[in-house]
């Protein structure tokens with residue numbers, strides 16, 4: 001197919017001092033985000049979730065094939081089924097499957113096999129990565145960099161939710177193939193992450209942990 005080009009009309013340049021200001025302001029906003037495990041059942045407007053998903057859909061990705069699917073769950077019956085299935089896997093993980101080294105790494109987070117947030121939060125967003133696409137006639141379209149692409153889209157989504165004033169939790173019960181079954185997703189889709197979304201509970205507490213400073217995460221050559 002012949003490529004079709006249009007002028008880049010959406011880019012905006014800012015004066016250098018404004019760039020500094022904007023980058024600091026964005027950092028100050030995003031650094032306030034904390035992964036929350038205590039959720040309020042307070043409802044959230046669906047339009048906010050839709051807009052944040054639109055943000056996710058703008059992510060750069062392999063060959064622009066957009067190899068992702070977001071399943072938004074608010075139905076309490078489905079949330080309960082997900083919680084039940086996740087807690088079975090998590091119990092196995094905490095009691096048998098996880099090596100001691102992993103349990104030691106998780107100790108500062110205070111996590112355990114109980115996952116009440118899967119029922120408390122108003123929304124669960126199950127994020128799937130598509131190994132290949134399916135045309136209406138059933139033919140397969142190979143996708144590229146599927147995990148990287150879905151990871152970038154998920155990062156956009158998490159930032160958008162925070163920007164809108166919502167808390168989120170990146171939850172990865174392992175294995176999580178039960179999501180395909182409960183949500184009726186086809187074989188070309190693999191669960192990537194279960195994002196729990198809502199308001200924090202009024203008395204929500206978070207672990208007293210910190211992010212590495214710039215010097216530890218970046219090198220300038």
Ligand code: IYR
Nearest residue numbers: 090106111112171172173174
């Ligand atoms: N999936 C488990 C364990 C867990 C693993 C990692 I890596 C975390 O950062 C947090 C938890 C759970 O959700 O409890």
